[in-house]
Amino acid sequence: MGKTLFEKIWDAHIVVEKENSPSLIYIDRHLVHEVTSPQAFDGLRMNNRSVRRPDLTIATMDHNVPTNNRTLPILDQTSAVQIQTLEKNCKDFGIKLFDIHSSNQGIVHVIGPQLGITLPGSTIVCGDSHTSTHGAFGALAFGIGTSEVEHVLASQTLWLEKPMPFEIRVEGKRKNPYAVTAKDIILSIIKHIGTSGGNGTVIEYRGQGISDLSMEQRMTICNMSIEAGARAGLIASDEKTFEYLRGREYTPKNYESLVSLWRENLKTDHDAKFAKSFTLHIDDIAPQVSWGTNPGMTCDVTESVPFPEDYSKGDPNQKKGAEKALEYMALTPGTPITEIKIDRVFIGSCTNARLEDLIEASKVVKGKKLSPHVSAMVVPGSQMVKKQAEELGLDKIFTDANFEWRDSGCSMCLGMNPDILSPGERCASTSNRNFEGRQGTGGRTHLVSPVMAAAAAIAGHFVDVREMDLN
């Protein structure tokens, strides 16, 4: 019987295999950031251990860095200590760091691919659940906890139980790619399979609806695999993948010979078997807006806020969950989504802050003004994205419309830096989690695509972007 892409990558990375117990898996790339690593480096020190492969390890600071004026000192002392700790740890253990002043600084999942560090067929880990982003390149990439960060630093391996392969197919050709984006595809998938629908699996996204996507759009899809509970999500590499990585700063010197290997081997065999499968047709996907407090609580922009009994389909726990969510979100069932007014807009995060995202959002904003009762900010995913966007004049389009234009970082996706919602504020956000308090205690998050966020910023409430002329 043939193998799935995931199984091929897994098998190629087994260092030790024993019956009925986890396998020791080799890790090709380890990305490190300031929040989940200090305790891991401490553990190494306490046990007199070194970093086994500093040459496979890259660090940056993204989670709590301020996004305004990098020439000023960091006011939040605990953030400053965490950032200094990463600097010291990288220096002591010989790890390459893109620090706050580096032109390569950015959200770790944006800079990995952008610098050619992410490679097809490789295993990639980071102490961050959105590591699944790198799966867009046909890599097996997943988030780990701090103990595992320490384990990888010390041994370049992890003990892992093999997840099951899960096929998700998106069939058909998009009629309006500007309005129905990768974000809408992945939110639709999560809405259907649920936030634990992918637990214990690695998802492979397949079908024309996926292969038609650009690399940056594929990253948006894989990024949110974790919101469906999956350990990782991946997409088979193709010519688009190889072209994207060609000639980047850290693309390997023997790249073309690697491409020949990948072209031949890195795909699911036609007779491979998946443990489960789910199919969605692209024509059934409309622009999505989340209404609740987890990413599965999402509906079409043309719908209304659901009644808990309809949403829960008879499950009393889900009904209770929906009631709590609506109470937190201060929403009344039956309210049309397009009548929900917003206070804030956040365009950013490892889900949707790449150059294409900003280009698409700028098309909506160009020549218009922010709704007077809304404040909005654009936080590019990396300093390189910021520079490229400025070369295209996007900063001007946004600032002319009264949006703030910031430096890169995770920013208001999780609000560890000063970019947070005030209690009760309602935000249209291109990020990945609408959990209670995620963007600030008491803040209310609606997950949307960059064009939907931009359109809401202008209108002051949600609008169906399919009704706009985006060309």
Place this chain on the structure above:
Amino acid sequence: MKSFKTLKSIITPLDKVNVDTDQIVPKQFLKLVQKSGFGKFLFYNWRFGDDEQIKSDFILNNPKYKNSEILVAGDNFGCGSSREHAVWALMDYGFSVIIAPSFADIFFSNCFKNGLLPIILSEKIVEKIQHETGEVEIDLENQLIKTPSEQISFDIDLHKKTILLKGLDDISQTLLYEKEISEFEKNSTIPSVL
């Protein structure tokens, strides 16, 4: 890591599904650079209101549950962010066992690195245990939960059970495979980053 010992305690019923790690320990408390002291931040936004006012309707604020070491929750516990701080907070607060119908993958794996025992039971049994008011004994060796009225057995992977019972340090075990790791590296086709 400390080895897991049989314990006896009343249970704390947390009647919620999809409890995410952002709720277990909110992001404003992730800036510490050590592993200790996270207990006071556990479920912070559920335990405390504005000005750190205690929310008396939240179960953990009921003095009855003060010394409970067993948390019983709904489906998909620990979903979302990979932050191991969630496990450190639960343990520092005093929990040693979490019982739920299912756990999110990363959280589940983080538990075993710190000596926290996650027990998976069917939704029906979890619901029954949530109503248990007497002391409950958790016997990992024999994979038994002993309530005043019955004994419930649970499944756990043998490898994980051994780690908890012996309090094994993962890394020193792994480094015994130095030869295998070096051998793998010699044949790897993925080049170094730098």
